[in-house]
Amino acid sequence: MITSFQDLIDSRPPWNTLLIWYLRVIAIILIGGGVIYWARIIGIVEWRGLWFWEMPIALQGAIVFFAVLDLVAATGLWLTVSWGTVMWLFRCFCQIVMHTAFSDLYGRRPYEIAFYLLTIAIYVTLHYLTIKENREAAGRPAESRT
Secondary structure: OOOOHHHHHHOOOOHHHHHHHHHHHHHHHHHHHHHHHHHHHOOOOOEOOEOHHHOOHHHHHHHHHHHHHHHHHHHHHHOOOHHHHHHHHHHHHHHHHHOOOOHHHHOOOHHHHHHHHHHHHHHHHHHHHHHHHHHHHHHOOHHHOO
């Protein structure tokens, strides 16, 4: 029975399991985003009152870029392979650059940027805790690991 905050921390799954769950949640979000991008490309939905073929070339290029990148990154994150994390971080940084350095073309989106930075911070924290937990487990004597 959980009676204190420490009991809650002690009864949690390993950090590695939490990291895998987190990456899979991000993968589901990316799949949703990729499907929305593809829906824009093939003409199912419009974006800000414009159909894909009416958008400026810069916006069309960005939509195609993220339509492919989102689904590739989602696949890698779901499989928990290292390239999936790299693709997801690359995608986040591309979005951040788009909406800061090129905000005249793509618009300024402070809430979206904050979301990307928050998800990266959560990932870094979970990754750090996983590494720390693995090091602690490796340092224990063999008889106490059971």
